[in-house]
Amino acid sequence: MDSQLILASGSLSRQALLSSAGVSFRVCGSGVDETTHKAAGMKEGLDGQAMTVRLAEAKVRAVLAQEHTFGVRGIIGADQILEHEGVWLDKPKHKDDARKQLQALRGKQYCLWTSVCLATKQGILWRHSEKATLRMRPFDDTVLEAYLRKAGEDVLLSPGACLLERHGIQLIDAIDGDYFSILGLPLLPLLQALRQQGWVTL
Amino acid sequence: MDSQLILASGSLSRQALLSSAGVSFRVCGSGVDETTHKAAGMKEGLDGQAMTVRLAEAKVRAVLAQEHTFGVRGIIGADQILEHEGVWLDKPKHKDDARKQLQALRGKQYCLWTSVCLATKQGILWRHSEKATLRMRPFDDTVLEAYLRKAGEDVLLSPGACLLERHGIQLIDAIDGDYFSILGLPLLPLLQALRQQGWVTL
Numbered sequence: 001m002d003s004q005l006i007l008a009s010g011s012l013s014r015q016a017l018l019s020s021a022g023v024s025f026r027v028c029g030s031g032v033d034e035t036t037h038k039a040a041g042m043k044e045g046l047d048g049q050a051m052t053v054r055l056a057e058a059k060v061r062a063v064l065a066q067e068h069t070f071g072v073r074g075i076i077g078a079d080q081i082l083e084h085e086g087v088w089l090d091k092p093k094h095k096d097d098a099r100k101q102l103q104a105l106r107g108k109q110y111c112l113w114t115s116v117c118l119a120t121k122q123g124i125l126w127r128h129s130e131k132a133t134l135r136m137r138p139f140d141d142t143v144l145e146a147y148l149r150k151a152g153e154d155v156l157l158s159p160g161a162c163l164l165e166r167h168g169i170q171l172i173d174a175i176d177g178d179y180f181s182i183l184g185l186p187l188l189p190l191l192q193a194l195r196q197q198g199w200v201t202l
Numbered sequence: 203m204d205s206q207l208i209l210a211s212g213s214l215s216r217q218a219l220l221s222s223a224g225v226s227f228r229v230c231g232s233g234v235d236e237t238t239h240k241a242a243g244m245k246e247g248l249d250g251q252a253m254t255v256r257l258a259e260a261k262v263r264a265v266l267a268q269e270h271t272f273g274v275r276g277i278i279g280a281d282q283i284l285e286h287e288g289v290w291l292d293k294p295k296h297k298d299d300a301r302k303q304l305q306a307l308r309g310k311q312y313c314l315w316t317s318v319c320l321a322t323k324q325g326i327l328w329r330h331s332e333k334a335t336l337r338m339r340p341f342d343d344t345v346l347e348a349y350l351r352k353a354g355e356d357v358l359l360s361p362g363a364c365l366l367e368r369h370g371i372q373l374i375d376a377i378d379g380d381y382f383s384i385l386g387l388p389l390l391p392l393l394q395a396l397r398q399q400g401w402v403t404l
Contacts, residue, residue: 022352022369146404150224167224170393170404179381191372202348202372 004073005199008063012157013165014078014184021187023200025076028066030059034079038088048083048113049129055079056127060119074125074199077117080184082159084110089159095148098161102147102171105160107138114181116190118197125197128189132177136162139171147171206275207401210265214359215367216280216386223389225402227278230268232261236281240290250285250315251331257281258329262321276327276401279319282386284361286312291361297350300363304349304373307362309340316383318392320399327399330391334379338364341373349373 005025007018018025037058041051060077063069082089084105092098112134117127139147147167148155154168155161162168164182180187194200207227209220220227239260243253262279265271284291286307294300314336319329341349349369350357356370357363364370366384382389396402 020368021371143404150404166222167404169223169389170402173390173394175380175390178377187371188375188377192375200372202345202352202369 004071005194006063006069006072006075008059008075008077009184011078011184017180017183017185017187018076021191022202023191023194028063028069028075030062030077032058032062035090038081038090042088048081048088048111049115049131051088052079052081052113052115053117053127053129056115056117057119057124060117060124064119064121069121073120074194074197075119076190077119078115078185080112080114080159082110082112084108084160091159092156092161095155098155099144099148101159101161102136102144105136105162106144106171107136109133109135110160112177112182114184114186116186118190118193126193128186128193130178130181130186132175132182134172134176134182135174136160136171137173206273207396208265208271208274208277210261210277210279211386213280213386219382219385219387219389220278223393224404225393225396230265230271230277232264232279234260234264237292240283244290250283250290250313251317251333253290254281254283254315254317255319255329255331258317258319259321259326262319262326266321266323271323275322276396276399277321278392279321280317280387282314282316282361284312284314286310286362293361294358294363297357300357301346301350303361303363304338304346307338307364308346308373309338311335311337312362314379314384316386316388318388320392320395328395330388330395332380332383332388334377334384336374336378336384337376338362338373339375
């Protein structure tokens, strides 16, 4: 039954969370242009929560519009936004961009909004959002450069240039919020929703 | 510098947390007989926190007594106890034991005490404890048996027969506490202590 689930996200961290929990699914990239959506959302004055809900839903809709979803039971969409002083940070485009993000965030608190939704061809069935607060410890340029060197390409995988599953955790000194959501997927509420739909039977 | 660190724990989950964070260390089993220590602790009326501190310290002392720690800079000890209605649960010894633990815990809240300490040949330098509360969802025997089948040998790896990094997370419906500590190691305070000692330089 599980194998008729699609995760509308290319995020390796989301895939890892769901696989580890023993849920069967296949991955289907949505091709949604997040930058355009975010620019529109900013213009409308959406907050981080509303924006992640809109993007999670846009991703499942885009996947539903694809022909190879025939016979699929349900689709999981998810999105996450890093918000710092009213600005949404994207994944860094290159190392210099990562350096700038780390310079802006060190010694500061920032917020992660994470939303997940479930949908079928009939529409969105369920949605859930979480907010988490993280604090990046203050560190000097020597540490910053050593981190950039050690973390390598990892810095491009995460907004804020700080991949918490790897070296990035060494830059953080406080986490307040659900760790699964921080990794990109509110796993406990999602599993509950999947059980309620009968899509996961354990 | 990091490579002169020893983790006095055979726990794969602790090793994974520390490796992922980019800390270099080697593993050295302590050989501490936890059952005897716990029986003594129970008799003395220790609570879960005091017991995990005592065991974490016993582990580093046992490792320090071994000859191959010559030249080692620091040793990390850690311990975790699952407490439910005043009883400490060990890892299940076999599948029937796992079944009994799950029957006792389903629909219930339980507590995880986790302690970590740092030591040198001169003695214990630092210790830290965390408490987390988890709730196992109520599930019937069909789900229980399906879980035992799917989780396989994983059920023997964790007290409560519920390995949260894998299928076990499907049995949990609420987590309150630091997720790293729940996995066995209060990672953020430990990294901070390692930096303060100059044993981790990032």
